Amino acid sequence: MDDVGSIFAAMQRHTELAAMSFLDFNLFLRCASQLKDDILQPQPSDRERAIEKPADKWPGIFGQVPLLVEYPYLLPCAVAASITLTGLLCYDGILPQIHQ
Numbered sequence: 001m002d003d004v005g006s007i008f009a010a011m012q013r014h015t016e017l018a019a020m021s022f023l024d025f026n027l028f029l030r031c032a033s034q035l036k037d038d039i040l041q042p043q044p045s046d047r048e049r050a051i052e053k054p055a056d057k058w059p060g061i062f063g064q065v066p067l068l069v070e071y072p073y074l075l076p077c078a079v080a081a082s083i084t085l086t087g088l089l090c091y092d093g094i095l096p097q098i099h100q
Contacts, residue, residue: 051076 011017011025020028053072054062062068068075 051079 011020017025052075054075055065055069055072062075
């Protein structure tokens with residue numbers, strides 16, 4: 001699609017897009033552009049607060065743990081798994097009491 005004419009020709013093949021007025025289509029493109037810029041682009045992250053590779057980041061604390069040295073992503077996976085397990089245990093323990 002090289003030019004505006006080919007875009008409008010492609011729009012005519014789709015019933016939802018063909019029913020849109022030019023102003024609605026313009027608004028749709030502006031909103032889509034904002035979403036692309038705000039949501040779909042990689043967001044900056046605070047790498048110092050991440051817990052991957054703890055033996056490299058905090059050798060005084062985790063440098064002596066051979067498991068964390070060999071598997072640098074074990075700590076974040078273990079944290080995520082513990083949150084899931086906690087939710088499962090709360091669900092399993094609380095839900096039967098509610099339905100009694």
